[in-house]
Amino acid sequence: MGDATVAVSDSTWTDEVENHKGFALADFWAEWCGPCRMIAPTLDELAREYGAALKVVKVDVQENTEIAGKFGISSIPCLILFKDGQEIDRVVGVKNKSQFKAWIDGKMAG
Secondary structure (H helix, E strand, C coil), rough: CCCEEEEEEECCCHHHHHHCCEEEEEEEEECCCCCHHHHHHHHHHHHHHHHHHEEEEECCCCCCCHHHHCCCCCCEEEEEEECCCEEEEEEEEECCCCHHHHHHHHHCCC
16 A cells, blocks of 8 residues: 555445545455555555645455445446446556556546
8 A cells, every 4th residue: 555545444435435425436455455555555646646636545345345336346447437425437457657648637637
């Protein structure tokens, strides 16, 4: 877990994401997932770069099965972008920083 991302759980999800005003990016991941660990530093960089404009949270799907089930997470890493607590888009798999940034910027502008 990076210093700019926030770990959320089944019990903190509502406060951290659903009640968040603005944009939030949820990274659904697991410790055993190599691709998840590979993108973690990139997500931490993005969290620092976007600052208050984008809250980046991490959800360990092994420990938080309720939230993973609610969003139908079947493949990880899965990143879901929220605006004011509502899902607006998702991507599954590994992307590089510029690809993630283009996706986020496009959705935040739209």
